Amino acid sequence: MKIKKINITLIAICLILGSCSKENETKIIEAELQIYIDLFVSEASDRAIEIDMSEINLGAYIENIEQNGTLGQCISYSDGSKEIVIDERSWERLDDLEKEYVVFHELGHCVLDRSHDNTQDNNGTCQSIMQSGEGQCQSRYNLNNRSQLLEELFKS
């Protein structure tokens, strides 16, 4: 009974942290996410923002996120390392542009230290990739407004 109790506690802690015991592990960036991270660095560079990923101890993983409706998370650890976790079941359903959006949003938190911004225009369209997903605005990320939203993301 006691062991069972401990197990349940551990599971609960894992749920709160989003993942377990990766703090002191070597960080890995999964290949599927590396593509979008490279693209992020390149889009930043196009806007005169140089990001050196080797200076950031970042891991990026596609895993099951238990919290319902959570697409991705940026977790900051006390040792300065960071982790992006993208929900596996959601990821499989996203197209390329949606995958880019989710990874860029989490990199906005983890790399650019940005917080949420639910600013909307008169049509209710979100004006930032950093929208929380819980606000009033509608995210309409497409090839027409992509560059405008990237300008906003990398604004200094």
Ligand SMILES: [Zn+2]
């Ligand atoms: Zn967010």
